[in-house]
Amino acid sequence: MTELAPGAAPSQALTTPPGAATPQVAPGPAAATVASRGFWADAWRRLKRNKAAMMAATVIVLVTLVAFVGPALSPHAFDAIDWENMAVPPGGPNDHWLGTDRLGRDLYVRTLHGVQISLQIGLLATLVSLCIGVTWGATAGYLGGRIDELMMRFVDVLYALPYIFIVIILSTLFERGNIYVLFVAIGAVGWLTMARIVRGQTLSIKRKEFIEAALASGVSTPSILARHIVPNVIGPVIIYATLTIPQMILFESFLSFLGLGVQEPQASLGSLINEGAQEMESAVWMLLVPASFLVTLLTCFNFLGDGLRDALDPRDR
Amino acid sequence: MMRYALRRILGVFPTLFIIITLSFFVIRLAPGGPFDEEQALPPEIKANLEAAYGLDRPLTEQYLRYLSGLVRGDFGPSFKFKDFSVTELIAQGLPISLLLGLSAVALALLVGIPLGTLAALRQNSPTDYGIMGVAVLGIALPSFVTGPLFALVFGLYLRWLPVAGWETGQLRYLVLPVVTLALPVIAYIARLTRGSLLEVLRTNFVRTARAKGLPERQVILKHALRPALLPVVSYLGPATAFVITGSLVVETVFGLPGSGRYLVQGAINRDYTLVMGMIVVYGSLTLTLNLVADLIYGWLDPRVRYD
Numbered sequence: 001m002t003e004l005a006p007g008a009a010p011s012q013a014l015t016t017p018p019g020a021a022t023p024q025v026a027p028g029p030a031a032a033t034v035a036s037r038g039f040w041a042d043a044w045r046r047l048k049r050n051k052a053a054m055m056a057a058t059v060i061v062l063v064t065l066v067a068f069v070g071p072a073l074s075p076h077a078f079d080a081i082d083w084e085n086m087a088v089p090p091g092g093p094n095d096h097w098l099g100t101d102r103l104g105r106d107l108y109v110r111t112l113h114g115v116q117i118s119l120q121i122g123l124l125a126t127l128v129s130l131c132i133g134v135t136w137g138a139t140a141g142y143l144g145g146r147i148d149e150l151m152m153r154f155v156d157v158l159y160a161l162p163y164i165f166i167v168i169i170l171s172t173l174f175e176r177g178n179i180y181v182l183f184v185a186i187g188a189v190g191w192l193t194m195a196r197i198v199r200g201q202t203l204s205i206k207r208k209e210f211i212e213a214a215l216a217s218g219v220s221t222p223s224i225l226a227r228h229i230v231p232n233v234i235g236p237v238i239i240y241a242t243l244t245i246p247q248m249i250l251f252e253s254f255l256s257f258l259g260l261g262v263q264e265p266q267a268s269l270g271s272l273i274n275e276g277a278q279e280m281e282s283a284v285w286m287l288l289v290p291a292s293f294l295v296t297l298l299t300c301f302n303f304l305g306d307g308l309r310d311a312l313d314p315r316d317r
Numbered sequence: 318m319m320r321y322a323l324r325r326i327l328g329v330f331p332t333l334f335i336i337i338t339l340s341f342f343v344i345r346l347a348p349g350g351p352f353d354e355e356q357a358l359p360p361e362i363k364a365n366l367e368a369a370y371g372l373d374r375p376l377t378e379q380y381l382r383y384l385s386g387l388v389r390g391d392f393g394p395s396f397k398f399k400d401f402s403v404t405e406l407i408a409q410g411l412p413i414s415l416l417l418g419l420s421a422v423a424l425a426l427l428v429g430i431p432l433g434t435l436a437a438l439r440q441n442s443p444t445d446y447g448i449m450g451v452a453v454l455g456i457a458l459p460s461f462v463t464g465p466l467f468a469l470v471f472g473l474y475l476r477w478l479p480v481a482g483w484e485t486g487q488l489r490y491l492v493l494p495v496v497t498l499a500l501p502v503i504a505y506i507a508r509l510t511r512g513s514l515l516e517v518l519r520t521n522f523v524r525t526a527r528a529k530g531l532p533e534r535q536v537i538l539k540h541a542l543r544p545a546l547l548p549v550v551s552y553l554g555p556a557t558a559f560v561i562t563g564s565l566v567v568e569t570v571f572g573l574p575g576s577g578r579y580l581v582q583g584a585i586n587r588d589y590t591l592v593m594g595m596i597v598v599y600g601s602l603t604l605t606l607n608l609v610a611d612l613i614y615g616w617l618d619p620r621v622r623y624d
Contacts, residue, residue: 113481160332160607161340161600162450165580169343169592172584250459256583257461270461277465277570281473291462298457306453 043235046311053307056300061148063297067115076106078113079265090285099285110267111290117268118249118297121183125248128187130241133194138229140195140204142221152199155192163190167251171260179252179262186251190244197240201233235312242308246301253294269294322612329604333597335386340596341380344515344589351396351587361487371395375406381591392594397586403594410576411598413483417567417575420495427501430549432503433510434542440515448507455504460563464497464570493572506549514545522586546619549596554610558603 048055048188071078073093083093086104098108140151170185205211206229214224253270255261262268269290276287352358352366367373371382386393392403436448470495472480483490517523520542526536565577577596583591 012443100364137370157332157335160604161336161564161596162558162603164565165340165596167601168580168584169596170342172587218561229537246457254459254461254566260581260584273461273465277461277468280465280469287465287469291466295458295462298459299454302453312454 026253032201033118042140043311047053047307050310051304053311056303056307059296059300060304063115063293063300064119067112067119070112071109072111074106076109078109079105081105086260089283090289098289099283101272101286102279102283105265107272107286107289109294111240111272114262114267114269114272114290115297116265117179117262118252118294121179121252122245122249122301123252125181125187125190126241126244128184129190129194129248130237131191131243132188133191134198134230134233134237137195137198137200138193138225138233141199142206142225142229144203144206148199152196152222155195158189159192164251164254167255168260171255179266179268180256182261183252184246189258194237194240194244197236198233201236205229205232239305239309241313242301243305246305249294249297249301259298321615325608325611328606329601331605333601336379336600337384337593337597341383341593342376342510344592345376351589364397370394387597391578392565392597393590395588397582397588397591403590406579406591407576407594407598410574410579413573414561414564414568414575414577417491417498417564417573418557420491421498421502422553422556424495424499425506426549428499429503429506430510430546433507434514434537436507436511437518438537439512445511452504452507452597455500457510458500459566460497460501461566461570463500464493464567467493467497468571481570483573489575490571494567494573497570498560498567501563502560505556506552509548509552510545513548514541517545518543528602544618547614550608550614550617553613557606557610559601561603 013071050249050263059233076082076095082096082100082104082105085092085096085100086102088096088100089096090099090107092099096106096108098111101110113116136151136155165285166189167186167295170189174182174185211224211228214228219227252261252268256268256270257274259271259274260272262271264271273287273294276283276285276290280287327603352363360364364373371379374382383393391408392405395401395403395406398406432448432452436445439445468480471477478492479490523541525538526540527533561577564575565580567573568575568577569581576598579591580595580599582588583595
């Protein structure tokens with residue numbers, strides 16, 4: 001995954017034959033198997049104690065509020081051109097609070113517009129990859145044998161190509177600017193690591209007594225998967241999903257930065273940063289405003305993900 | 318070991334073949350073609366162009382032709398950069414991209430490992446928190462943000478280094494791109510090194526080494542660090558993949574004439590052969606480097622079983 005974020009799982013895991021052993025990507029079986037009401041209460045208490053994570057969560061909520069409410073407070077539309085005020089810096093004697101771009105469009109509204117797109121796409125793509133990854137991994141892990149081997153071999157092959165290549169190939173498939181469809185597609189190939197994690201977890205619990213009990217009382221395979229396996233692997237899934245959101249946000253900005261994502265007059269943090277980088281000699285705010293929003297979002301999501309990992313997987317304490 | 322290595326090496330080819338086949342057909346599914354310009358070409362001219370490049374043939378025939386060309390090292394002509402073959406285009410840019418990528422990985426190892434070691438030895442001190450805090454930032458910041466910021470500070474304000482551009486043999490032009498590219502890798506390696514060194518320091522053989530009175534320096538450098546670096550070695554495969562994809566952005570930001578930009582331009586222009594060429598070259602590069610990292614890992618860690 002994460003060809004963009006360098007936190008990719010070690011490549012060894014790809015090469016061990018599936019079914020040989022629990023892959024190392026699994027963040028420890030302890031997190032999921034001991035899940036109970038006490039576990040969640042415990043995790044919440046640990047999370048509350050983690051100041052960085054709580055602060056990050058607060059900032060994310062605030063930024064989200066500002067992004068969706070803020071544009072209505074400004075008299076300007078995101079694509080309206082103000083001929084009187086082109087490329088004016090922030091804090092000038094006008095109502096462009098964060099200045100304007102080269103075409104006189106309000107940077108405050110455009111940036112918040114970009115944050116909206118980033119957040120929506122981050123969630124959308126993560127949800128898609130979550131659904132596919134959990135289903136794929138739980139099925140492969142539970143059924144085992146030939147099917148497992150085939151399913152995980154498919155994951156290995158997709159893994160071998162840098163993820164961003166798949167993203168760029170996919171971006172040629174759809175009409176340019178149809179960013180939501182594009183990100184459903186990107187989410188649809190972003191489930192590889194999730195599938196591995198879930199498979200590892202499933203392998204570690206599928207011989208447990210409660211599964212045997214369910215089997216003995218004649219529960220069908222799909223409902224064993226849905227009712228018994230999936231709820232028990234939810235811990236690592238939450239951790240990884242939190243870390244997937246910033247990655248998807250990053251992919252969107254990356255594509256838009258390269259001109260393959262959101263198209264004019266729509267704005268995305270990536271396309272704004274690209275415009276800003278070209279103007280930075282004369283108008284540095286055009287780079288700094290969208291860049292600081294992107295950096296804030298990415299850092300907060302990463303801190304929150306790290307905090308959740310510490311809270312839900314107390315192995316390292 | 319030999320059998321394991323051989324099997325791994327042979328395993329690369331089927332993967333590469335599947336990647337080539339999948340991407341060939343997926344790219345052709347895309348609406349629009351390389352000759353759809355803003356001003357539509359007369360149908361006869363377009364038909365002639367397509368015939369000249371063999372695009373009027375059935376897709377399977379094009380595919381077989383492409384494969385037989387590949388075997389001979391011929392990536393076909395570029396549709397947009399007329400007069401150039403894809404082989405020529407990539408061969409021009411690849412050395413710069415490789416120089417950029419390898420320097421970044423080398424820099425990341427040289428800086429990341431000492432930083433991680435320092436943080437582990439001073440666990441829970443301000444030094445540790447400082448290094449790890451910066452590491453989170455380094456991982457979170459994408460290179461298309463850090464790149465322009467570095468160019469702004471060190472190029473425009475301080476005037477220490479060129480903002481962008483390239484002159485053959487002038488390494489000054491590489492400094493900012495390499496640092497930009499290496500930053501997240503440095504951060505990640507520092508975190509890996511710290512984590513695994515902390516684990517190793519708690520093991521019995523380190524305690525034994527200390528107990529027999531070895532100087533701390535020797536305990537760390539000779540005994541603890543070597544097993545602690547195994548995760549770093551296995552991260553080298555993903556790291557090179559990351560650096561390769563990162564070079565797409567860094568080359569755009571700093572105006573370097575590497576080959577990374579061809580992937581994006583090819584995708585925008587629907588230049589099928591150029592995109593395919595990039596996928597084949599960069600795909601094999603990633604596969605090879607992953608393989609090398611795996612083999613080194615197997616050689617360093619005798620516990621890896623070869624079956």
